[in-house]
Amino acid sequence: MxxxxxxxxxxxxxxxxxxxxxxxxxxxxxxxxxxxxxxxxxxxxxxxxxxxLTAWQRVQMSRHPNRPYTLEHITNLTDGTFLELFGDRSFKDDKAMVGGLGKINGQSFMIIGQQKGINTKMRQLRNFGMANPEGYRKALRLMKMAEKFNIPVLTLIDTPGAYPGLEAEERGQGEAIARNIFEMARLKTPIISVIIGEGASGGALGIGVGNKVFMLENTWYSVISPESCSSILWRSWDYKAQAAEALKLTSFDMKEQNLIDDIIPEPLGGAHFDRDTTFKNVKEYVMKAFEELKDLSTAELVAQRMDKYSKMGQFQE
Structure with missing residues (x-):
């Protein structure tokens, strides 16, 4: 440990x-x-x-090396009934983004998420969970397939951000993420999103537009990481703890601001201390959300999702 x-x-x-x-x-x-x-x-x-725990300590918890990643969640949520699908049918398969069909309590889901890797070799293969444009296009292809066959979509978010490399920008990283947000907003099938680790920037938003959005207790969700925020404002990473507090990025901050639907509790010590309880809690929240959404018509699903995001934020005139 x-x-x-x-x-x-x-x-x-x-x-x-x-x-x-x-x-x-x-x-x-x-x-x-x-x-x-x-x-x-x-x-x-x-x-x-x-x-x-402070905000910065929760950020550290979300990055804990023993914390269960997306594929481990999928294996335990689906009881081994996961069929992974590959490729964006345009460029190549992105190992940082995984997706496929699986059954949870007998109900089929299209499950999509970022995978970081469990050791140095696997992290390099998975690009540390930072997807390229082909990863987001693969995710969109799978969502469109789910829509065609009326299968609900479950996204598991855990990324330090979309890959910022030159080749990613050359292949249209910004357009790929924007396209996913646009298409997810009007997808005619239920979408449930769960932040299981880091939820950073557009990399998280690219698969994070859902009818129901949940966060595990010790996770974070923000437009920028505390380190990057600190380097911009103070020209140093030394103020990352202050930045984490100011960004209001914890699950409790997100719930208070009505940016997520609910917080999934973690065992004492974090998700890695009692994995079985963590997976059980995630499954319960996912299935409860599905029960609330399954009887809505496609028009009602889209309207509920659009209304949810339209109400976000506060302003004064």
């Missing part, structure tokens, strides 16, 4: 508990009371730390 800097007090207590239990196993000394005290202290420390 890897620990973030603010989790080090938890690591120290867990190490103490392991040593205490080892002494009890290897000797005749009764250390049960000592171990119990450490366990109580550990639980209290976890509640104190995870119950008072």
């Amino acid at each position: 890897e620990y973030l800097d603010f989790e080090l007090p938890i690591k120290e207590l867990e190490d103490q508990l392991d040593k205490c239990q080892l002494i009890g196993q290897e000797s005749d000394v009764d250390v049960s009371d000592t171990c119990k005290q450490i366990e109580l202290k550990l639980e209290e420390t976890k509640k104190q730390i995870y119950g008072n």
